[in-house]
Amino acid sequence: MNRIIGPLLALAMLAGCGTGTPKKSTDDIDEVLKTGVAQKKIPGAVAMVASGDDIAYDKAFGMKKDAIFAIASMTKPVTSVAVMQLVEAGKIKLDEPASAYAPELAKVQVLDNGKLRPPKSPVTIRQLLTHTSGFAYEFMNQQLHDFVAKGGAPSESKGDDSFLQQPLMSDPGTRWEYGISVDWLGRIVEKVSGESLEDYFRTKIFGPLGMPDSYFNVPADKQSRRATIYIRKPDASLEPSPQQAPKQVTFFSGGAGLNSTASDYMKFERAIMAGGEWKGTRILTAESVAAMRKNQIGDLRLGGFHSAMPQFATNNAVLSGGLNKFGLGFALNTLPGPQGRGAYSMAWAGIYNTFFWIDPEKKVCAVLMTQMLPFWDPGPAAVFPEFEHSVYASLGK
Secondary structure (H helix, E strand, C coil): CEECHHHHHHHHHHHCCCCCCCCEHHHHHHHHHHHHCCCCCCCCCCEEECCCEEEEEEEEEECCCCCCCCCCHHHHHHHHHHHHHHHHHCCCCCEHHHHCCCCHHHCEEECCCCECCCCCCCCCHHHHHHHCCCCCCCCCCCCHHHHHCCCCCCHHCCCCCHHHHHECCCCCCCCCCCCCHHHHHHHHHHHHHCCHHHHHHHHHHHHHCCCCCEECCCCCCHHHHHHHCCEEECCCCEEEECCCCCCCCCCCCCCCCEEEEEHHHHHHHHHCCCCCCEEEEEEHHHHHHHHHHHCCCCCCCCCCEEECCCCCECCCCCCCCCCCCCCCCCCCCCCCCCCCCCCCCEEEEEEEEEEEEHHHHHHEEEECCCEECECHHHHHHHHHHHHHHHCCCCCCC
């Protein structure tokens, strides 16, 4: 699959100027994405790949390259960077009880066999960053889903911050479970910094990195660029979701609230891959980035993602890349990934089937944006691994 541009290379050599390294072809990446769209596996895609200091791939299929996507849980790494900035500033300590910064957390309880009890230890900042706090998601945890449905706690579907009142589903530090931990971290960033999360991101991350299209509230003059969310129907067709009038959010969800473009998110990725710096602007120290890339959950492991609401996420989804551990804000693969990813790459995804990974070992990072539900539908579940494989094959990595 490592195709050399044969005819052009031959002509250059005949002319006596073919002395450089031949450029790799990205035809295989094109084919994966074009086929995925043509076969209705995904409604469209925008993809970018950086290799070393260069952008190696930047194309769109079925949509415009400047489309603004709801990136949902790809907000979490951004919030995690904000937390680490405050750690560096000495304003937050990783192993201190999170209630030192958000006193409401001192009252949180564990839902244990239908009854609430105090946790055996307090939730820490590190546990919130690593999803070992005990918090879950109601759409992924059946016990929590049923508890919320019976009125035991507010639902995330309300659209405000009341869901932060939901209980823990296990004692802190005892298991890895995906949930609302990073929404709590967003609240803590606001309390510690004295700024809204929107303002903090703009001044400390988006502005410095040159990310002009990343927002909690997309401005009116950019609304037309928002990507349509498609829904997989029972007959396997893709149907656009009904268009809704833009609604200003006042709760800035650190776990799922951002909208962004592939171009913007690539700048964020490249800063992390380079050890916290982008074009002379440093957002984190190299030491902080190294800690974020280190296994922070010990012997605990990432498991399959169960779904209590299959319209939002496929049951028992297992993300590609060999993800088995978690650092500070990023999932990690401790072994080389099956599609070419180097060990201890950093990755995550969003519920609308947006994906990224950062591979410091091979100096490759990539983002693939589409916009559909449910998460890890068989379509994107097939396209994303093929995309990753084609990236490494095309780059000769």
